[in-house]
Amino acid sequence: MKKLLTAIAIILVWSACKFNSNDKKLPIYGNRQAVTKVVNGQNVTDTVYQTIPSFKFINQYGDSISDKQLAGKIYVADFFFTSCPSICPIMQRNMLNVYNTYKNTGDVNILSFTIDPKYDSVKVLKKYADKLGVTGKTWWFLQGKKDATYTLAEKSYLVAVSKDTTVPGGYVHQGYFVLIDKQKRIRGSYDGTSPEQVTQLIDDIKTLKAEPASANTQ
Amino acid sequence: MKLKVITGILLLLFVLIVSCQNDKGLDFNRYYSAGKLVYQNHCQNCHGENGEGLQALMPPLNDSVFLKKNIHILPCLVKNGFQGKITVSKRNFDWQMPPANLNYIEIAQALTYITNSFGNNLGTVTFEDVTAAMSKCK
Numbered sequence: 001m002k003k004l005l006t007a008i009a010i011i012l013v014w015s016a017c018k019f020n021s022n023d024k025k026l027p028i029y030g031n032r033q034a035v036t037k038v039v040n041g042q043n044v045t046d047t048v049y050q051t052i053p054s055f056k057f058i059n060q061y062g063d064s065i066s067d068k069q070l071a072g073k074i075y076v077a078d079f080f081f082t083s084c085p086s087i088c089p090i091m092q093r094n095m096l097n098v099y100n101t102y103k104n105t106g107d108v109n110i111l112s113f114t115i116d117p118k119y120d121s122v123k124v125l126k127k128y129a130d131k132l133g134v135t136g137k138t139w140w141f142l143q144g145k146k147d148a149t150y151t152l153a154e155k156s157y158l159v160a161v162s163k164d165t166t167v168p169g170g171y172v173h174q175g176y177f178v179l180i181d182k183q184k185r186i187r188g189s190y191d192g193t194s195p196e197q198v199t200q201l202i203d204d205i206k207t208l209k210a211e212p213a214s215a216n217t218q
Numbered sequence: 219m220k221l222k223v224i225t226g227i228l229l230l231l232f233v234l235i236v237s238c239q240n241d242k243g244l245d246f247n248r249y250y251s252a253g254k255l256v257y258q259n260h261c262q263n264c265h266g267e268n269g270e271g272l273q274a275l276m277p278p279l280n281d282s283v284f285l286k287k288n289i290h291i292l293p294c295l296v297k298n299g300f301q302g303k304i305t306v307s308k309r310n311f312d313w314q315m316p317p318a319n320l321n322y323i324e325i326a327q328a329l330t331y332i333t334n335s336f337g338n339n340l341g342t343v344t345f346e347d348v349t350a351a352m353s354k355c356k
Binding site for chain 2 (some may be wrong): 047083085086087088090092093096128130131132133169
């Protein structure tokens with residue numbers, strides 16, 4: 001009897017370890033700061049990670065979308081423009097896989113910010129979304145002030161975009177898909193033109209979904 | 219003696235015909251394989267690796283009837299871009315294709331590639347075909 005109990009205990013401990021080692025964690029990107037505060041007379045050091053600041057844009061339905069609607073949600077962000085002749089169509093082709101995987105779950109969003117808000121009016125974005133076969137509230141095509149968009153791209157999502165009249169379409173930009181967690185932190189960056197990396201993204205979203213919402217420290 | 223000469227001439231003719239045919243084949247192969255590269259670099263993002271298009275945004279390139287009917291204006295469409303309503307593979311499209319930054323030989327190669335891939339089999343589109351078509355662009 002005692003032997004049996006010991007055996008069970010060993011198996012339990014082993015499987016717990018095993019489970020733990022399979023429990024993969026995604027890294028946290030961006031700047032970080034060590035903040036020391038005094039708790040109960042003792043110094044406690046906490047790591048504070050870079051988060052996406054508040055923003056406000058308009059989606060393809062003409063609705064105002066801010067960071068508030070995304071509180072506690074996982075989302076993927078990318079930057080594009082509808083008349084983009086180069087990498088955008090291939091990014092959307094791959095993003096459609098993300099969309100089709102999570103469109104019915106309700107807790108994952110996709111945000112495609114246009115970097116050409118002058119041409120990409122709400123009407124143009126709606127037409128584009130319709131033609132892509134995108135409906136519902138999962139994938140938003142967002143339009144806002146150009147400065148706000150560029151700052152958000154470069155400072156917050158760490159994606160470079162800029163106007164360049166020498167390239168087809170008039171803009172250079174990187175085709176990254178950026179994964180944001182429930183606490184607004186950057187948890188992954190994927191080449192949106194690579195089907196393999198986008199498959200990885202789809203997997204990583206699953207991992208993030210399993211993460212408790214309150215896991216602030218790592 | 220006479221027989222030998224005749225056989226010789228026949229042989230020559232034969233070689234000539236075969237090599238001419240080979241030439242045609244060679245021409246096609248050159249256009250086609252170069253066209254594949256042009257396609258990958260300038261068209262595939264939108265029209266897809268297998269010419270499948272993208273949803274209702276980018277039309278597929280597998281409608282042989284459409285391509286054949288419009289073969290004489292395709293060089294203009296590719297060079298200058300176009301927009302408006304078109305029906306391809308029984309589906310409606312209404313978006314825009316940007317002008318391609320390609321020269322005539324590259325356009326001929328790309329068109330040879332698409333009109334002989336994805337189930338199409340329309341033969342070579344030559345540099346001369348493209349040059350002739352371009353002079354009639356609207």
